[in-house]
Amino acid sequence: MRITQIRRLRKPELNNLCLLLTTFCLPFFAIAGIAQDDGRVSATWQVVKYDITGSLPQADTDRNLTAKAKLDLRNVSARPASTITLRIAQNAEISAVTVNGSAAEFTKGEEKVGTGALQRLTVRVAPVPSGGAVTTTVNYKLHVKENSGLSAVSPSGSQFLPLSYWYPTPNSWYFARGADYAPVRITVNAPGQSIVSSGTETAGAFEQKLGGQPFFISGAWDTVTANGISVLPPKGAKPEEQKVANDLALFASEAKTFVSGILGPAPDVPIRLVSVRRAGGFTSGATILIDDSVFRRGRLDSQTAMSIADAIAKVWLGTSVTLTGDGSGVIREGLSKYIATQFLESKFGKDIAEIERQRQRVAYASVSRRDAPLTVVSPLDDYYYAEVANKGAMAWRILARKIGTDEFNKGIRSATQDGTVSLAEVRTQFPAEKDLLDHLFDQVTETNLLAGLPQLAGSNTRVALRNTGPIDVTVNVSVTTANGERLSAPTTIRAKSFGEVTFKTSKVTRVEIDPDKLYPQTDYSDDVAPREAIESDLLLAVKRLLDKQEFANAETTARTVLRDAPRFDDVRVLLARSLLALGRTADAEREFRAILDEKLPSSRSIAWANVGLADIALRNSQPSQAVGFAVKAIEADGEYGASLAARGIRNRISNTSASDETVRAFFTAFDRAAVANRKAELEAMAVPGEVGQFVGGLSGQVAEWKTALQHVDRIDANNVWAEGTLTIRLLNREVETGTAVYRLTRAGGGWKLSSVDIFEVR
Helix, strand or coil: CCHHHHHHCCHHHHHHHHHHHHHHHCCCCCEEEECCCCCCEEECEEEEEEEEEEECCCCCCCCEEEEEEEEEEEECCCCCEEEEEEEECCCEEEEEEEECCEECCEEEEEEEECCEEEEEEEEEEEEECCCCEEEEEEEEEEECCCCCCCEECCCCCCEECHHHCCCCECCCCCCCCCCCCEEEEEEEECCCCEEECCCEEECCEEEEEEEECCCEEEECECCEEECCEEEECECCCCHHHHHHHHHHHHHHHHHHHHHHHHHCCCCCCCEEEEEECCCCCCEECCEEEEEHHHHHCCCCCHHHHHHHHHHHHHHHECCCEEEECCCHHHHHHHHHHHHHHHHHHHHHCHHHHHHHHHHHHHHHHCCHHHCCCCCCCCCCCCCHHHHHHHHHHHHHHHHHHHHCHHHHHHHHHHHHCCCEEEHHHHHHCCHHHHHHHHHHHHCCCCCCEEECCCEEECCEEEEEEEECCCCCEEEEEEEEECCCCEEEEEEEECCCEEEEEEECCCCEEEEEECCCCCCCCCCCHHHEECCCCCCCCHHHHHHHHHHCCCHHHHHHHHHHHHHHCCCCHHHHHHHHHHHHHCCCHHHHHHHHHHHHCCCCCCHHHHHHHHHHHHHHHHHCCCHHHHHHHHHHHHHHCCCHHHHHHHHHHHHHHCCCCCCCHHHHHHHHHHHHHHHCCCHHHHHHCECCCCCHHHHHHHCCCEEEEEEEEEEEEEEECCEEEEEEEEEEEECCCCCEEEEEEEEEEEECCEEEEEEEEEEEEC
16 A cells, blocks of 8 residues: 555544554465555465355254365466465364365464454465466365354255355455456255356356356245346245336346447346345346345335346446456446446436435445545445445546546446456546546545525626635536526636636525536535535435424425425435324325335335325225235335334234234244243244344243234245234333234244344333
8 A cells, every 4th residue: 555545544544544554464365475566465366266066954953054165276476376375254164175186284364354354274385386377175164153144044045145255265355456256166055945146057056157256045936037137036926026026127138238338248147136035235247136025015116226237237347347456346336336327317317317326425425534545445444335336436427427428438348348457447548537537546535515605796696616625626506596497507616726606697596516416525515505404415304303303394304305306205205204294194195105106216215105105094094095005015124114103003903914823823832932931942943043142032031921913924935924912021120012023934844933023012
């Protein structure tokens, strides 16, 4: 890391700086030495191919994945190498290592990574010359104590994603230049389950011939194939869920066509959209994980649309095109997000894309005062994804806007046509914009654009402007007059200087600098004069008022936001909820229905809109309609609060609708075991690796535990939500009552507890 770059880090970064310096001094990145061209450490080994075979356990009590990983490696350093260093999770038990087919001795050590640690394997080998190859095989067993989105072993479905460190690899996931991406072959034996990974499936093995990271998931799915895209909804998908699967396939196909127009012909790789309970949004090698609740919502939501479009762009960026060098995340995360947003604009219109860009700005604004240069930030930093994806997307948009979309696309295609690209190579495609790109990629954000109050000057209005950043900016300045007319004028404001723009009108009531919000800033709230909010996050400004039950103020602020962003459905939901709280049910109903009529609402908006309509139907003495809306809100699973509110409305209408006697019998047995404090029996009623803390916390603590089952809601063929009223008393505590919602999974011929989704017992 260059000293000049270190000095740009702000005071809040000093602690991270110490950690980074320590990290770079450790043998963390398989260091060969210092690269002479840029003064940075470089990798020694590069993975040419992964070949991993594994077996999931046959018994529920076995929590181990048994695996054998074969790595073809190449010495990419300038010197001979006599040591291979691999990283893997600490819970991996290594039984053997071979090098070129011969047994090899190895040593193990711990390698600190932020607040966690990895296991480091060091293997001595005969010197391998620069450019030479070696094959290393590692036999190991990986123990999973508790299931998570990164690693899980379960009779209902297992998954192992790259950030669980479930396979050995030489280079750190936390290197600024990125982790190891290479062709992958995966074969997993999973008794009673289907396996999904990336690439082409042949006889149970998945082979990804393009660049990727090893991962797999197991479970039970239906398959819907449309437009050359495979979608795997949960097993037993209803007709309406299969329709959503078809819609997702069509959307992904359209995104593929759009990206082809920018990056060239589509890679020959199968695209799969797979429903999962956890880790929705993960993508690698054209396999995209989708939260299973998407299929129950009946339509595409904004987060899922953006996730799919972004993942389709990554089929090129990082899969068929290998990304190398410092700042590769700006391409993998930032350029893919920029392209995905452009696709949303082409399909749904500019106003919908602007809402997505608003979300990106807010995500970046939360870290903008403590970021690092895009060329040096790494996944070790907690702000990595918020920065590289969102500020990165803004940087590419600025460049494309300045030189023109056609020239931008041409430059990107030129840089990627040989199948390998680095950020440095992309930058050489735009030599005339060197100063701009140096600022965007090599410096932290210091820019803040400010608009002054409009000042009358005869029949004209003057507006003072300020630019605190280190580069000149060319932006539009827009004003709104007393009669609602909007005027706009372009202007350039010099670096760290002031500017002024004059409008030929004396009736200006509002001013905004950079209404297109092109430039990354440290603060967006002072772009408007008179100032309308103190936060860059306008959604938060409305939400705070709603939470404080200042409903009239929440309405006023929401309408101000919607005046300039009428498609901002998350704010419209807050407006509708405020109107409902004020007793204006007709106005609230109109807003809730407008949300459901939106082209691309968020999952949270879908859920709360149905809650609102359920509440209104109940007030209008329409119980059957109210239950229908409440069930839709529950199925949407968009937000904890919305799900809880929907269940409350349903319970006011129908105290119970649970007719599944097998679920009722489960809770009769669970209550009995809890009161008897039979820990082993309780553990046997839970899915191994799930709810361990919940079940363990009951042991020896329960004096009374009674579940009055109220509702059972189907999730898919093997999962249900069970809602009940709990009456409990723990030792040395008073009696407590409230609502609990459990997720039950069918396993071993009966139901088992797999999660506690709501627990409002007080």
